[in-house]
Amino acid sequence: KQRYNKAQYANVMQSFKEYGDFYSNVIIHDGSEARPTIYDISKTVNSYVGRTGKKPVVIIDYLQILKPTNDRGTDKANVTTSVNEMKKIATRYHIPVIVISSFNRLNYNSPVSMEAFKESGDIEYSTDVLIGLQLSGVGQEGFDVNEAKKRTPRDVEAVILKNRNGATGDTLHYAYYSMFNKFLDMDDTENYSQQSKPESRTQVDDDGRVFSSNKEPV
Structure with a gap:
């Protein structure tokens, strides 16, 4: 409490209160040490639905840092596999799968377009x-x-x-x-x-x- 003035402390307490209203519904799988493949994510979703009977909103942050499903495959091939499996998850349970994707570096200073997404073909067709x-x-x-x-x-x-x-x-x-x-x-x-x-x-x-x-x- 000594770290904050009264207004700042009140904001912290209010944040705890608001987060407490829904935190039990948020499940975070941190992949910073052991990156998951899209199949790992699919198994996690299958297990969650089977265990709880609830349909989650799946958020993947982000596409390009998923572990490749094939170490010998090209970036394009692995993105294709991941995107296709995400589509299967969405259609299997009728749930939203929200995926964050990076841009091509060449498009950082250009207006956003389909071409701005890395390996954009499969992203464009599947979403x-x-x-x-x-x-x-x-x-x-x-x-x-x-x-x-x-x-x-x-x-x-x-x-x-x-x-x-x-x-x-x-x-x-x-x-x-x-x-x-x-x-x-x-x-x-x-x-x-x-x-x-x-x-x-x-x-x-x-x-x-x-x-x-x-x-x-x-």
Whole structure:
């Protein structure tokens, strides 16, 4: 508690409370030491559904660092195998499988497109929805990616490249706060700035009771 002022401490306590409402439904498999193959992920999902009877949302972060299913296979062949197996998981249980993919390095300074995804052929053909994130202004004359990354917040665009059951081509605009890894709709940024001012933050008194700047302790 001594590490924070009252407003910061209140934020920490509120975060614990909100996370406590759903943390039991979140299962994280850390692959930093032993990278899983897509078959390992498939077995984990099969086991979870069989054990609990619940259908999870599967998030894979990220595609290119999965362990290859064939050490002698090319990157393209291994990505193809992984993407195809992900599709089987999704269709087998009728669940969403959300996959994060890296870009080709040559496309870092170009507007996002199908070609920006590594081994994009299989990603393009197998996905139902494909969304690309890019910094606003990328590809325009005078654009500096390093300067764009220094901004707080960063202007970020989500481009809907493919939508099997809906419209494509839309661009959604967000403000990205890297300190909190948080995306906000551009229309909400003004409200967010107002809420973040010290006078309107939640605070804690010396007894640990939470209160806002305009309310009595609760």
